[in-house]
Amino acid sequence: MKRNLLARAALLCMLLLAACVSANPRIPSQTSQLYSLGQELWNSANSAGADVPATTGLPATYAEFKSRCQSAATSPEGAVSMYFDAVFCYLEPRRRAEAAKMLRYIMHADAGWERSQRYATFVRRLRDPSRHYIFKSFAAGTSPENGYAMSPQSYRLVFSGRSRESDYTRIFLRSSGADSRRIVWVRQYQDGLWYVINNADTYLDVRAPRTAGSEHSHDADYDGTY
Secondary structure: OHHHHHHHHHHHHHHHHHHHHHHOOOOHHHHHHHHHHHHHHHHHHOOEHHHOOOOOOOOOOHHHHHHHHHHHOOOHHHHHHHHHHHHHHHOOHHHHHHHHHHHHHHOOOOOOHHHOHHHHHHHHHHOOHHHOHHHHOOEOOOOOOOOOOOEOOEOOEOEEEEEEOOOOEEEEEOOOOOOOOEEEEEEEOOOOOEEEEEOHHHHOOOOOOOOOOHHHOOOHHHOOOO
């Protein structure tokens, strides 16, 4: 519903723009404002978190991940979703070898990226089960109160907008453990796919889980590990 309303508002702005140009072609400021507003509404309509479907299971192999990227990473939000699929695969030790290749692909990184100083903090937090809640906080329905309980096999990211710059796009995400939105920078390469070029906000610390007591000690969804 929200997406449809935003799309209709964007269309209305475009129609008004056409009317303005037809009535008086010498009013560039008004037409520019209408165009900018229409573009902003259209972007919002296409990145509203409520309309982003949940994932349907993590890829089992790098080959499957790369295949999914051919359709999913054709949009900025799709690239971010594939990035988090790779992250959640990496959190599980038995998946790590394949997940390392997934992350290298979606981040357009070089071989040996895990040993790069640039990704040192990222890798350290990926490998530390006590910090996995940072990544889980991006799944809809999580919170410090429920221990960031979520299923990596079926989760939904909460997108809250995008900002297009000259050669990259900023995608805004909600983290249930942070007060401000987090940003993922993406860029479209010559193959037509979008890739994550800056993921620093996705491993910034968030509020710690608050369910360390015995009330949920029998429930695996509340474990601190993956």
